[in-house]
Each structure stands twice: as C-alpha cells, then as structure tokens.
Amino acid sequence: MKFYSFDSSDFDYYALIWAKDEDEAIAHYKETVCECVDKDCDSPVEVDIDEVLEKMIEGGFDGDKEHMAIGHIGRLYEIISSKEPKIVLLDGNL
Numbered sequence: 001m002k003f004y005s006f007d008s009s010d011f012d013y014y015a016l017i018w019a020k021d022e023d024e025a026i027a028h029y030k031e032t033v034c035e036c037v038d039k040d041c042d043s044p045v046e047v048d049i050d051e052v053l054e055k056m057i058e059g060g061f062d063g064d065k066e067h068m069a070i071g072h073i074g075r076l077y078e079i080i081s082s083k084e085p086k087i088v089l090l091d092g093n094l
Contacts (some may be wrong), residue, residue, distance in 0.1 A: 001080065003052050004044035012036045013091035016055060017044070028085035035049065037055050052076065055089055 004025035006015045015033045019025035025044055047055075057070040078085050 003047045003049065005047050005055075006033070006044045011044075013093065014051065014089070015049070015087060015091065016089040017085060018082065018088055019085040020045075020083075024085055028087075032087060033090065049076070049080070053087045066077070079092060 001018060001020050002025075004017050004019060006013070006017065006025075006029055010032050011029070015029055017025045017028050019028055022043055029044070043057060053072060053076065055072070079088055
C-alpha cells in the first residue's frame with residue numbers, strides 16, 4: 001500500500017489516496033472524487049508518509065505544527081492499517 005497524490009493539471013480535483021497500487025488509486029479516485037480521469041493523463045505521484053503528514057498539517061488551521069502533527073498521527077495510523085483504499089485528503093472545492 002502506498003500514498004498517491006492527484007495534484008496536476010490532468011486532475012480536476014486534488015486528492016491524496018492510500019491504495020495498493022496506482023491502478024487501485026485511479027479507480028478509487030474515479031469512484032469517489034471524479035470520473036474525469038483520461039487514459040492519456042499523467043499518473044498520480046507516489047508520495048512518502050513524511051510528505052503526507054506535512055500535507056495534512058498544511059491543510060489544517062494555523063496553529064502549532066507539532067501539536068497538529070500529533071493530532072494527525074492517529075488518523076494516519078488508521079489509514080495505513082487499512083487494506084482498503086482511503087481518501088486521505090480531498091480538494092476543499094468539493
């Protein structure tokens with residue numbers, strides 16, 4: 001299982017997805033976010049857990065980053081314990 005970031009001009013909405021592989025990540029994006037993914041578009045970018053945590057902190061309110069990180073660690077643990085695809089972060093416009 002890995003994290004995949006849908007963050008390019010090829011995707012209408014930003015999403016960060018936990019999935020077993022790129023194909024599962026794209027399928028989950030189409031199913032839960034937007035069916036607008038073309039075969040010709042860029043692939044989602046694989047990101048590591050440090051970048052995921054940083055994105056989670058950035059997506060929160062302005063506050064103490066250490067406190068924010070501690071708050072997100074429990075959620076991250078739940079996500080990485082799952083064998084099912086999960087939305088980690090989603091575009092605020094949805």
